[in-house]
Amino acid sequence: KNEVEQSPQNLTAQEGEFITINCSYSVGISALHWLQQHPGGGIVSLFMLSSGKKKHGRLIATINIQEKHSSLHITASHPRDSAVYICAAGPNTGNQFYFGTGTSLTVIP
């Protein structure tokens, strides 16, 4: 069974803090998505990566294929970063993504 686990489930941070959200998965993958979901429910793709590290502004995503683990980091967090962050893993076989349950982030001013 393809499992994607995220931690923590909920996270509250003070503005300016460095934030890390973790994702682990159980099967070999070809790609991993990090997505952001706002209260209205719509999702925005932040990163898709298959190796190494990607950076976009204050967001950094890393993946360790051997350890089947990925992290999303937010530097200098801001209240507008408050959202649910979802990890989705795409296995080597098949073409669907398997989603984690999401991490709900609240950044307090």
Added chain:
Amino acid sequence: EPEVTQTPSHQVTQMGQEVILRCVPISNHLYFYWYRQILGQKVEFLVSFYNNEISEKSEIFDDQFSVERPDGSNFTLKIRSTKLEDSAMYFCASSLIGQGARYGYTFGSGTRLTVV
């Protein structure tokens, strides 16, 4: 950057009515997908579509659901007779290549379906 576009963003329908959710995938993509997220739950795969036919579907995708690519740009999900439990966010996605889930796999922002 190319986007997957979904319309409408929110749709309300009466129980028992048919509903069609629309998606415009990225223009050169060949594989198309629908996912569903019931409130408070994780996003789940419904179906993938390639070369005008379903290539993979989940247990959720029963006879009430159908997909179609009616023209060169749209990809639709039809629910024949909606039930209250069909209320969810529905996400469309597309990719250039299917196997390996890597190539340009892009999600739309979703349509919230509310069945009353």
